[in-house]
Amino acid sequence: MLKFLSKVRIEFNALDPRLASCMEFLAQCNARKAKESNPSCQVQIKRRTDDFPPRITVTFVNGVEETFDATATPAQDIRTMILDKGQFLETEQMFKEAGEKWPVVIPDEELRQPFTGIKPKKAEEKKQ
Numbered sequence: 001m002l003k004f005l006s007k008v009r010i011e012f013n014a015l016d017p018r019l020a021s022c023m024e025f026l027a028q029c030n031a032r033k034a035k036e037s038n039p040s041c042q043v044q045i046k047r048r049t050d051d052f053p054p055r056i057t058v059t060f061v062n063g064v065e066e067t068f069d070a071t072a073t074p075a076q077d078i079r080t081m082i083l084d085k086g087q088f089l090e091t092e093q094m095f096k097e098a099g100e101k102w103p104v105v106i107p108d109e110e111l112r113q114p115f116t117g118i119k120p121k122k123a124e125e126k127k128q
Contacts, residue, residue, distance in 0.1 A: 001028065001029075001034055001037070001079055001082055001083060001086075002029060002034045002035065002037050002038040002041040003037040003038040003041075003086070004038075004060055004061060004082060004083070004085065004086030004089060004090075005038065005041050005058050005059060005060060005061065005082065006040070006041060006042070006059050006060065006061050006063075007041065007042045007043075007044070007058070007059040008029055008041065008042070008043045008044065008056070008057070008058050008059075009044045009045075009046065009056070009057040009058075010022050010025065010026055010029075010043070010044070010045050010046070010054075010055075010056050010070075011045075011046040011048055011052065011054065011055050011056075011057075012046075012047065012048060012054035012055075012070065013047070013048045013049060013050065013051070013052065013054070014047055016051075016053075016054060018053065018054055018070070018071040019054050019070070020075075021054065021056070021070040021071070021073060021074055021075045021078070022054045022055075022056060022070045022075075024074075024075035024076075025056055025070070025075040025078055025079070026043075026045065028075060028079060029043050030043070053069060053070070053071045054070035054071055055067055055068060055069055055070050056068045056070050056078060058078075058082060060085065060086070060089065061089065062089060066081075066085075068081075
């Protein structure tokens with residue numbers, strides 16, 4: 001998960017009962033496997049003393065920053081969103097390295113073509 005991130009900032013009040021998602025996400029960030037995937041990723045913790053709701057801010061390796069409301073979003077959902085966006089970034093990078101245009105634009109006429117399907121070999125063999 002951390003391999004797609006350059007920085008993680010977790011903010012919460014330790015006395016706030018809504019901090020479960022922050023603590024779970026922090027545990028995932030501190031896991032050995034996560035740290036090994038990107039040792040240069042900064043994990044910052046800000047302990048607050050006010051009533052500010054817990055939040056998690058992540059900065060992706062391409063500089064895009066995204067903030068999650070940790071009171072309404074479970075840590076696993078945040079992790080899934082990061083992995084999904086990370087796969088998108090990897091795909092984008094592959095296209096750029098290959099000299100292809102990004103994003104890939106599929107012409108409307110190709111999208112409207114009927115799909116004939118593919119028959120498995122076993123189905124063809126049974127007809128004979």
